[in-house]
Amino acid sequence: MAKVSISEAARLTGKSRTTLHRLIKTGELSTCSGVRNTKMVDISELLRVFGEISKPVNEQPLEQVSEQRVTGHSALNEQVVNSLKLEVEHLRTLVSAQESHIDSLKQSLQLLEHKKDVQQPLPPPAKWWQFWK
Template sequence: MALISISEAARLAGVSRKTIQRYIDSGKLSATVGGTGGATGAHPLRQVEISELIRVFGELKGEMSHLVAGGAHETSRSVSMDNVTPVPPPVPPVLSDEKAALEQVIAAQQGTIDLLHKQVDELREEKRELRAQVAGLLEYRRQQAPAAPPAPAKEDQWALWKLVLMIVVLFIAGITTINSFTSHIK
């Protein structure tokens, strides 16, 4: 298809030159660099294919005057997407190889992500099952545990004190007996 200047592209698309330049800089719109342009001729001239304009902006709004095959001038023709089949720019073999390698890496990483999601789901299920088992064991243990021993009666407490008192008395009596025995031996 024919190449047109950025100004002509902006007029046909119904947008500003700045919009066309921004689209080219961001990669949304492809442009061809060739020759020099501008008043001083210092800057490279960027041109846009009409098919690229149609691909990005759809039906063109302005009229165009350009050379068609055979060298004749055609004027006042409105261009629409209906008459044009967009052709994607050729991809260099190096880029297609890199793209294929990156697609393989992405596929492998997606497989890893899927596997990790599956493992996380399995671990969550196992965690739920273990919690249910622990809850069941705790309930069983509560049911099987003996009742707390009853508090000792007051009578039992007095009996304990009586026993302690008797031991103390016997101990004192034993010491006294030992002292008297040792004093007789001397």
């Protein structure tokens, strides 16, 4: 179910925030962590403790909320979206360049490791007659 803040839970239940905090402290009402470790209360938990939750008077029904007004900020929003698209494309180019650089460094490292593995050639064996000298 949905999770709401302590203030929103107080508004939904008609109780004070102090009452909710007291119930949380005594363990009668459980919470969970939300964004930035804020205490959130699950709606089902409110239903368990307080029974049916009354709908606030100032809240509009969902049918009336479906209409939205178009604001004059749409041109500004489009400009921001275009700017962000350009930035994303630029960042993708940078990531691609970094990946190719990493690949070339990996190849160089493999060449260096290969040269290290190749041993120095042994000096030519001494001739048998030089052994007695």
